[in-house]
Amino acid sequence: MTQYIGHGRVEIVERIKEINDFNELKKIEIRRQLAHEIVSIAYGFLSPLRGFMNYEEVDSVVKEMRLPNGILWPIPLIFDIIDREIREGDVIGLTYMGKPLAIIKVDEIFKYDKKYIAEKVYKTTDIKHPGVRRTLNYGDKFIGGEVWLVNKLKFNEPYNRFWLTPIQHREVFKQKGWKKIVAFQTRNVPHTGHEYLMKYAWFAANENLKVDEPRTGILVNVVIGEKRIGDYIDEAILLTHDALSKYGYISKRVHLLSFTLWDMRYAGPREAILHAIIRSNLGCTHHVFGRDHAGVGNYYSPYEAHEIFDYISEKDLLIKPIFLRENYYCPKCGGIENEILCDHKDEKQEFSGSLLRSIIMDEVKPTKMVMRPEVYDTLMRAAREYGFGNPFVTEEYLKNRRNVFELGD
Amino acid sequence: MTQYIGHGRVEIVERIKEINDFNELKKIEIRRQLAHEIVSIAYGFLSPLRGFMNYEEVDSVVKEMRLPNGILWPIPLIFDIIDREIREGDVIGLTYMGKPLAIIKVDEIFKYDKKYIAEKVYKTTDIKHPGVRRTLNYGDKFIGGEVWLVNKLKFNEPYNRFWLTPIQHREVFKQKGWKKIVAFQTRNVPHTGHEYLMKYAWFAANENLKVDEPRTGILVNVVIGEKRIGDYIDEAILLTHDALSKYGYISKRVHLLSFTLWDMRYAGPREAILHAIIRSNLGCTHHVFGRDHAGVGNYYSPYEAHEIFDYISEKDLLIKPIFLRENYYCPKCGGIENEILCDHKDEKQEFSGSLLRSIIMDEVKPTKMVMRPEVYDTLMRAAREYGFGNPFVTEEYLKNRRNVFELGD
Numbered sequence: 160m161t162q163y164i165g166h167g168r169v170e171i172v173e174r175i176k177e178i179n180d181f182n183e184l185k186k187i188e189i190r191r192q193l194a195h196e197i198v199s200i201a202y203g204f205l206s207p208l209r210g211f212m213n214y215e216e217v218d219s220v221v222k223e224m225r226l227p228n229g230i231l232w233p234i235p236l237i238f239d240i241i242d243r244e245i246r247e248g249d250v251i252g253l254t255y256m257g258k259p260l261a262i263i264k265v266d267e268i269f270k271y272d273k274k275y276i277a278e279k280v281y282k283t284t285d286i287k288h289p290g291v292r293r294t295l296n297y298g299d300k301f302i303g304g305e306v307w308l309v310n311k312l313k314f315n316e317p318y319n320r321f322w323l324t325p326i327q328h329r330e331v332f333k334q335k336g337w338k339k340i341v342a343f344q345t346r347n348v349p350h351t352g353h354e355y356l357m358k359y360a361w362f363a364a365n366e367n368l369k370v371d372e373p374r375t376g377i378l379v380n381v382v383i384g385e386k387r388i389g390d391y392i393d394e395a396i397l398l399t400h401d402a403l404s405k406y407g408y409i410s411k412r413v414h415l416l417s418f419t420l421w422d423m424r425y426a427g428p429r430e431a432i433l434h435a436i437i438r439s440n441l442g443c444t445h446h447v448f449g450r451d452h453a454g455v456g457n458y459y460s461p462y463e464a465h466e467i468f469d470y471i472s473e474k475d476l477l478i479k480p481i482f483l484r485e486n487y488y489c490p491k492c493g494g495i496e497n498e499i500l501c502d503h504k505d506e507k508q509e510f511s512g513s514l515l516r517s518i519i520m521d522e523v524k525p526t527k528m529v530m531r532p533e534v535y536d537t538l539m540r541a542a543r544e545y546g547f548g549n550p551f552v553t554e555e556y557l558k559n560r561r562n563v564f565e566l567g568d
Numbered sequence: 569m570t571q572y573i574g575h576g577r578v579e580i581v582e583r584i585k586e587i588n589d590f591n592e593l594k595k596i597e598i599r600r601q602l603a604h605e606i607v608s609i610a611y612g613f614l615s616p617l618r619g620f621m622n623y624e625e626v627d628s629v630v631k632e633m634r635l636p637n638g639i640l641w642p643i644p645l646i647f648d649i650i651d652r653e654i655r656e657g658d659v660i661g662l663t664y665m666g667k668p669l670a671i672i673k674v675d676e677i678f679k680y681d682k683k684y685i686a687e688k689v690y691k692t693t694d695i696k697h698p699g700v701r702r703t704l705n706y707g708d709k710f711i712g713g714e715v716w717l718v719n720k721l722k723f724n725e726p727y728n729r730f731w732l733t734p735i736q737h738r739e740v741f742k743q744k745g746w747k748k749i750v751a752f753q754t755r756n757v758p759h760t761g762h763e764y765l766m767k768y769a770w771f772a773a774n775e776n777l778k779v780d781e782p783r784t785g786i787l788v789n790v791v792i793g794e795k796r797i798g799d800y801i802d803e804a805i806l807l808t809h810d811a812l813s814k815y816g817y818i819s820k821r822v823h824l825l826s827f828t829l830w831d832m833r834y835a836g837p838r839e840a841i842l843h844a845i846i847r848s849n850l851g852c853t854h855h856v857f858g859r860d861h862a863g864v865g866n867y868y869s870p871y872e873a874h875e876i877f878d879y880i881s882e883k884d885l886l887i888k889p890i891f892l893r894e895n896y897y898c899p900k901c902g903g904i905e906n907e908i909l910c911d912h913k914d915e916k917q918e919f920s921g922s923l924l925r926s927i928i929m930d931e932v933k934p935t936k937m938v939m940r941p942e943v944y945d946t947l948m949r950a951a952r953e954y955g956f957g958n959p960f961v962t963e964e965y966l967k968n969r970r971n972v973f974e975l976g977d
Contacts, residue, residue, distance in 0.1 A: 358909055362771035373908050407911030408901060492817060493937050494903040499782050500767055502816030528902050 171203035171325045171440065176307040181259045184252035185245065192293075194255040195384055195420035195563075196236060199437075201261065201308035203325040204419050206440045211238035213303025214269040221271075221279045224429070231436070231475040233429035234280060237271075238263065239298035251302075252309075258566040259310050266304035273297055281426055283458050289387070290424040290455075312564040317545075318383070321397050323417045328378070329442035331415060337376040339364045341445035341481065342438035344452070346382050346423065348391045348399040348538055348550070350530050352486040352510040354408055355495035360447040361413060363481045373413045378443055383563060384422035386552045389516070393563070395541035395550050402537040417441075420563065427452070427459035428467035432476075439478035446478050450485040461485075486510070488528055495528075519550060580612035580734045580849065585716040590668045593661035594654065601702075603664040604793055604829035604972075605645060608846075610670065610717035612734040613828055615849045620647035622712025623678040630680075630688045633838070640845070640884040642838035643689060646680075647672065648707035660711075661718075667975040668719050675713035682706055689835055692867050698796065699833040699864075721973040726954075727792070730806050732826045737787070738851035740824060746785040748773045750854035750890065751847035753861070755791050755832065757800045757808045757947055757959070759939050761895040761919040763817055764904035769856040770822060772890045782822045787852055792972060793831035795961045798925070801969070804950035804959050811946040826850075829972065836861070836868035837876035841885075848887035855887050859894040870894075895919070897937055904937075928959060 189197075199205050207230060212220065217235045219227045226232045245251060249265040277284045277291040286292050314322045323331065332340055341364040343357050357377050365375045379400045383393050397418065404414040419437055424430050430453035435446045452464035465482045473479075487507040489496040498504065510529070518525055524535050542550040549556065598606075608614050616639060621629065626644045628636045635641045654660060658674040686693045686700040695701050723731045732740065741749055750773040752766050766786050774784045788809045792802050806827065813823040828846055833839050839862035844855045861873035869875075874891045882888075896916040898905040907913065919938070927934055933944050951959040958965065 359768075359771045361909065362768045363774050365772050410909060410911040413908060500770065500819055500822060502819040 171206055171329075173203060173324070173326065174201045174209060174305070174307045176262070176309050178262065178309050181252050181262070181309060184250055184262065186252040186254055187240070187243070187245075188254045188257065189260070191255075192385065192422045193238060193253075194260055195422065197253065197261045197306050197308065198312065198564075199420050200236070200306055203440055204421075204437050205236065206325070208232075208236055210263065210266075210305035211236050211301070211303055213267040214271065214301075216303065217271050217276070217301070221276050224432070231432065231471065233432040233436075234424055234426060235276060237297060238302040238304075240268075240300050240302055241298040245302070253306075256562070256566060258568060260566060261306050261308050261310075263302065263306045264304045265302050267302070269301055269303065270299060271301060280424075280429055281458065285458070288425065288455060288458055290426050293422070293424070311567045313567070314564045315561050317394055317397055318418070318563050321381075321401070321417050323441075325440050325442070328417065332376065332442050335376060335412075335415070337374060339375040339445060340378050340441075340443040341375065341447060342378045342380055342434075342441070342443040342478070343447050344380060344382065344434050344438075345400070346390065346396065347512070348395055348530075349403055349534060350510050350515060350525075351488070351495050351528055354403060354531070355486050356447060356449055356483055357409060359483060359486075359497075360445070360481050363483070364445040364479075373410075376413050376415060377409065378438070378441065379414065379416045380438060380441065381416070381418040382421050382423055383418045384420060386557065388552050388554065388557075390552045391538075391550060392541065392546040392552055392556060392560070394545035395538050398541045399534045399537050402533045403531065406531065406533040408531055423453065425453060425455035425458075427454040428464045431464035431467065432471070435476055435478050435480060439476070443478055445481050447481050447483060449483050516551070580615055580738075582612060582733070582735065583610040583618060583714070583716045585671070585718055587671065587718050590661050590671070590718060593659055593671065595661040595663055596649070596652070596654075597663045597666065598669070600664075601794065601831045602647060602662075603669055604831065606662065606670045606715050606717065607721065607973075608829050609645070609715055613830075613846050613849055614645065615734070617641075617645060619672065619675075619714035620710070620712055621645050622676040623680065623710075625712065626680050626685070626710070630685050633841075640841065640880065642841040642845075643833055643835060644685060646706060647711040647713075649677075649709050649711055650707040654711070662715075665971070665975060667977060669975060670715050670717050670719075672711065672715045673713045674711050676711070678710055678712065679708060680710060689833075689838055690867065691836075694867070697834065697864060697867055699835050702831070702833070720976050722976070723973045724970050726803055726806055727827070727972050730790075730810070730826050734849050734851070737824075737826065741785065741851050744785055744821075744824070746783060748784040748854060749787050749850075749852040750784065750856060751787045751789055751843075751850070751852040751887070752856050753791065753843050753847075754788060754809070755799065755805065756921070757804055757939075758812055758943060759919050759924060759934075760897070760904050760937055763812060763940070764895050765856060765858055765892055766818060768892060768895075768906075769854070769890050772892070773854040773888075782819075785822050785824060786818065787847070787850065788823065788825045789847060789850065790825070790827040791830050791832055792827045793829060795966065797961050797963070797966075799961045800947075800959060801950065801955045801961055801965055802972075803954035804947050807950045808943045808946050811942045812940065815940065815942040817940055832862065834862060834864035834867075836863040837873045840873035840876065841880070844885055844887050844889060848885070852887055854890050856890050856892060858892050925960070 200208050212235050215227050220232050220235045224233050251263050253261045273295050274284055277294045281290050341360045361377055381396050400416050403409050404411045438446050448464050450461045468480050484497045486495045486497050487509045489501050489503050491503040491506050538550050547555045609617050621644055624636050629641050629644045633642050660672050662670045682704050686703045690699050750769045770786055790805050809825050812818050813820045847855050857873050859870045877889050893906045895904045895906050896918045898910050898912050900912040900915050947959050956964045
């Protein structure tokens with residue numbers, strides 16, 4: 160457990176290059192997932208990764224959950240290709256949406272048992288698991304090698320309002336005078352259960368509250384990436400979290416909203432660790448983990464993402480996990496409570512994502528103790544503006560949604 | 569800053585003796601304040617004190633806020649006498665309510681400028697300040713010397729249900745499996761603002777919540793001592809805090825109720841430090857300090873008790889202070905909030921102790937978001953049972969209240 164490059168306390172090195180000979184390179188047009196991963200690598204979200212993994216790295220991560228140099232790393236980053244005229248030693252120009260995005264220096268071309276990856280990373284080879292499906296659908300050959308971003312990203316509305324690189328995150332934290340920053344991972348429009356998860360986590364990160372100087376902040380870091388039918392649309396997730404602070408439910412003095420480009424793997428416990436690493440790269444000191452973190456279906460037990468941290472030493476992680484139980488509305492207490500502090504289990508009203516969805520689908524405004532009225536209104540506005548009338552992802556949205564960013568020529 | 573005897577981590581040594589020759593000793597009948605202080609010294613609440621202070625100790629505490637050996641100590645413990653036939657070297661039998669209570673070995677008889685004590689400890693010599701008044705009313709000579717308890721205490725209902733010595737506190741914490749214990753100081757019947765102060769402090773003490781095992785608890789430690797007209801009666805304070813957990817607002821798994829015999833000095837910041845020391849002696853790891861801690865009138869600014877901790881090193885205090893802002897009910901959030909997290913300042917409904925008192929005086933049941941109905945009902949029951957029909961201290965209560973404890977013959 161030698162050194163800790165990048166995990167939070169060390170300088171982030173951005174991998175951005177200006178090059179003139181892009182057109183002379185062999186080229187591959189890449190899909191959105193890889194493009195997003197390259198952006199995240201280049202800006203340091205995935206530090207200390209400098210590119211896609213080679214055989215030794217994939218093998219070590221899959222088997223040991225560590226990079227070969229001992230650094231904790233839970234999920235392999237894989238650049239898959241289908242048979243092509245690519246050779247080790249090549250420098251390849253990567254285009255996205257037909258435009259130059261990045262270059263990769265092909266260090267190694269190799270094969271690796273995809274089913275074995277699935278088994279180790281997802282603890283299942285069930286094709287219904289979306290992470291497993293993605294893994295098994297990878298091309299048969301993988302490229303290991305460093306990447307550099309070679310083009311400017313121009314983020315579209317509303318993403319441009321919330322885009323911060325890791326270095327910029329750290330700068331904003333400094334400007335705000337925050338000494339402790341607790342990260343909140345989300346792919347959801349916030350209900351009050353989420354809101355109080357953040358509020359309680361804020362207290363949990365705060366041992367030493369000084370009056371008049373909020374030195375602890377909450378970073379709401381949305382994961383923007385592959386969407387599934389029925390998910391909330393990305394634009395709505397951002398805008399509704401923004402509404403929470405805009406309308407004073409969580410003061411802007413302690414609230415910051417941003418996003419990370421990453422396709423959820425739904426890898427449960429392993430993905431929880433990845434989220435911790437990403438947020439430590441952003442400069443966060445704490446990370447909330449609630450129920451079913453980064454899980455899907457019944458592949459992981461509700462608090463499995465908490466348990467994995469028992470096997471990880473503090474030295475391995477430059478961020479402190481805050482484990483919270485699921486909140487519920489307690490009509491007896493008249494507020495958002497949890498099973499450890501409140502004993503009114505028989506009366507508790509749990510937040511059901513699917514119930515909430517069906518209410519929203521029927522365009523019924525939930526009570527303010529379930530969803531803040533301004534959050535609901537913002538959601539519906541986002542549906543009209545970005546979701547083709549629907550707050551949830553539809554086929555139409557998948558086909559016609561606006562890109563997260565555009566590339567210069 | 570040599571050693572730290574007693575402040576939390578070290579063995580508590582109880583000062584309890586069986587003696588046969590009590591009747592042969594010179595005797596002094598002492599007032600309730602001194603009796604309570606002797607009990608607190610003997611059981612280790614005030615560890616490392618072993619008795620009442622001598623000149624050097626009073627002088628050092630008053631001027632430096634430390635004992636001569638460097639240990640942090642904010643308030644002098646003084647045994648005052650009026651002219652008597654007592655000599656240095658005497659062992660005096662102390663009776664209370666006419667029965668043997670303790671012995672004191674007279675180490676020194678001395679005088680000290682009482683006005684100077686008031687000025688340094690209370691930052692005022694205004695006789696309207698109850699701590700100042702008590703100080704100026706002390707007899708003109710002080711005895712310094714060690715004390716030992718020589719009799720058994722039999723606590724009356726309802727005190728007997730909540731009496732725990734420091735050693736017993738630590739045993740209960742161990743049985744409950746609590747690793748962190750956050751102390752809550754009170755002289756009040758709890759409104760929801762207090763309840764959430766405790767809940768938020770619980771989160772603040774908890775960096776690493778593990779599911780299913782609440783390893784953090786809240787100790788509600790009531791200060792039982794001199795009462796002023798209009799205070800809540802002691803019995804009601806205990807029983808209403810008990811109701812909070814009995815009726816599930818704060819689960820018994822994370823809640824313990826006990827008391828310390830101590831006459832409030834209302835010394836604001838200095839008393840906050842004393843409270844921290846007492847609770848570290850009980851085995852607590854954290855201590856909540858809210859607004860106006862241990863203050864009275866306008867002698868101290870609302871958060872002066874927070875500020876004093878800036879001048880105290882962590883090594884001096886074996887307990888971590890948790891500083892919380894005052895809570896209020898926010899009708900927009902629909903819950904108990906505070907000024908750092910919530911921005912709806914214009915709509916906030918502050919908890920006003922005096923308003924609440926006047927509502928209760930009129931026997932109007934407050935809404936459950938101000939005071940839990942079971943707390944109110946318990947308060948009213950306590951008023952009938954112990955308060956001569958009144959939940960607040962009256963002349964009648966002061967004259968006829970049941971003793972906290974009785975002594976054997």
